[in-house]
Amino acid sequence: MLKKFIFLVTLILILCGCSQKKDFEEIKTVVEENKDVLIGINYPVTGNKILDQDIINYVENKYNIFKNKYRGFKLLLDKSELNIDYDYNIINDKYINVIIYAYIKSSNFINPIIEYKTFLFNKKENKYVNIKDIVSDPKKLIYDVNSKLVKLNKKANLNTTILNNFFIDNNNITLYFHEKNNYYSIILPTNDYLDVEASFNKIESYYAKSVNKIIDPSKPVLALTFDDGPSKYTKKIIDILNENDANATFFILGNKANIYSDTLNYMINSGNEIGNHSYNHKWLTKLTSEEIKDQLNKTQEIIKSITGYTPIIMRPTYGSINDNLRNSSNLQLIMWNVDSNDWKLKNSKKIANRIINSVNDGDIILMHDTYNWTMEAVKIIVPKLIKEGYQFITVSELNEIKLLRNNRQ
Numbered sequence: 001m002l003k004k005f006i007f008l009v010t011l012i013l014i015l016c017g018c019s020q021k022k023d024f025e026e027i028k029t030v031v032e033e034n035k036d037v038l039i040g041i042n043y044p045v046t047g048n049k050i051l052d053q054d055i056i057n058y059v060e061n062k063y064n065i066f067k068n069k070y071r072g073f074k075l076l077l078d079k080s081e082l083n084i085d086y087d088y089n090i091i092n093d094k095y096i097n098v099i100i101y102a103y104i105k106s107s108n109f110i111n112p113i114i115e116y117k118t119f120l121f122n123k124k125e126n127k128y129v130n131i132k133d134i135v136s137d138p139k140k141l142i143y144d145v146n147s148k149l150v151k152l153n154k155k156a157n158l159n160t161t162i163l164n165n166f167f168i169d170n171n172n173i174t175l176y177f178h179e180k181n182n183y184y185s186i187i188l189p190t191n192d193y194l195d196v197e198a199s200f201n202k203i204e205s206y207y208a209k210s211v212n213k214i215i216d217p218s219k220p221v222l223a224l225t226f227d228d229g230p231s232k233y234t235k236k237i238i239d240i241l242n243e244n245d246a247n248a249t250f251f252i253l254g255n256k257a258n259i260y261s262d263t264l265n266y267m268i269n270s271g272n273e274i275g276n277h278s279y280n281h282k283w284l285t286k287l288t289s290e291e292i293k294d295q296l297n298k299t300q301e302i303i304k305s306i307t308g309y310t311p312i313i314m315r316p317t318y319g320s321i322n323d324n325l326r327n328s329s330n331l332q333l334i335m336w337n338v339d340s341n342d343w344k345l346k347n348s349k350k351i352a353n354r355i356i357n358s359v360n361d362g363d364i365i366l367m368h369d370t371y372n373w374t375m376e377a378v379k380i381i382v383p384k385l386i387k388e389g390y391q392f393i394t395v396s397e398l399n400e401i402k403l404l405r406n407n408r409q
């Protein structure tokens, strides 16, 4: 619930996981704000009663401690923050590995702190397991952890019971330790301790939307949107966005998705949004309701099967909308305010100038990730407008920012 309040100070909103729902799980989201606290919480519901109850207990505990101890900033120009987010791995169909991150900012601490809490649960036997239960050689693990601790000037002589805070993926085992309010981690290569190929099949990693993505609603925002892809230029465009800590929204065609499945996963894992742009670019307003549903549903299914993500927005082909289209889908129809005319201009500098000279806070910009010159234009536009103070966010994030700003008036 976003409460109305008088807007006195600059507010940092941490958006997390809100728009990237995975199908295998449910995500609980709590957002709360008033004049002195900002709380954003996401946690997973795995379907296992014991594990889910323990996750809820942990999150509630963090929430209560925060509300009782850390709320109310002593400096008038800032507010306390609690942000909880998570990642989630499934190991060999048997184990669920969950990590909960809690970011706490308060005048009780000089610097914000991030706490790490992990769970490794054997869902076949309905019990928690320690890392020593799953690694091939626990002694080697302890020895290696000790060596690393000594190098960090930390106390060694660990036994395995202390190694209960860890997160495993295909590449790394990350073990978390804390002293006072500080957490530190040790990273070991997974392959040295687990035969991932042979005995663990593969570890499936599911990540929440990029953790602690910080958007300042008091500063200008823009949503770049790309239609008609993916194409051979799309990956490059995502690279450019990543280099600039920027995100965009890609309205893709279902019939191109399988050819670029890696690109789609890269897109979503980099914090971008995927929207639906029909299966093969049919003029949707000239189709029957059944045909429209077929165009959209097929595309939803393909995106879901590749990325696990189900889009919630669509861009009508040719920007054409009628009641039949509106009534044939639950997806939100997204148009644009600024047209790059990239298909016509065919020149990166002209495209960049046109956009840079015409954008305003809150605009949605139409481009196509199917042209080389558009990719080149993104290289110019994104750093230039970031310098001018703009933040590049996804369409769904833009919707949330607009909602937040409306609530504030």
Ligand code: ZN
Binding pocket: 227, 228, 277, 281, 317, 318
């Ligand atoms: Zn199109």
